[in-house]
Amino acid sequence: MQNSALLQFCYYLESTSLNAAIQDHFWIVPTMQSLHILAIASVLVGVLLINLRILGVHGQSDPIATVIARYQALIWFALPVLLITGCIMIVGEPARSLTNPAFQLKMLMLVIVILITLHFQRKWRNNHSYAQADLGNRLLSIVSLTLWIGIVAAGRWIAYA
């Protein structure tokens, strides 16, 4: 998507003093990239442990609710770090990401997968049984894992798309 409002917004961001500061200090972008990657690691560990439990592949000695409660912080504390570091990288070079189909796809997948994660949290908030997840939620868990992999791939593809 490259409509004129989006391009105008990119030009506006390019004219800000924050853009100039990011361009002037060579260390800002690599530092943001490093923090972004560390936060990705945190999110993916949480996502993997929770989804493998929902799929019944790992961690069956605990109820799904316990596994979600134990590892959800890895996701919810890392997402604001991803948002802040991502936004700083965007302000530094707005058109590179905002008009990029890989970035737009990544954001769409992120919104969907956050909704799925919230659904899992709500479903197992007060259900501390050891029962396995039903087929529907197992399928949703596979969709969730696929989307997270897609988000990582799309993030890397921004540089090439």
Ligand code: HEM
């Ligand atoms: C929360 C909102 C997010 C924003 C605004 C954002 C934004 C960005 C931006 C601007 C880049 C730099 C792309 C480039 O110029 O090459 C990037 C890279 C990347 N992002 Fe995100 N991102 C977000 C969340 C995530 C999440 C949740 C993941 C995966 C779990 C992720 C995975 C990646 C990857 C793998 C890269 C490439 C890193 C590299 O090669 O240095 N991002 N992101």
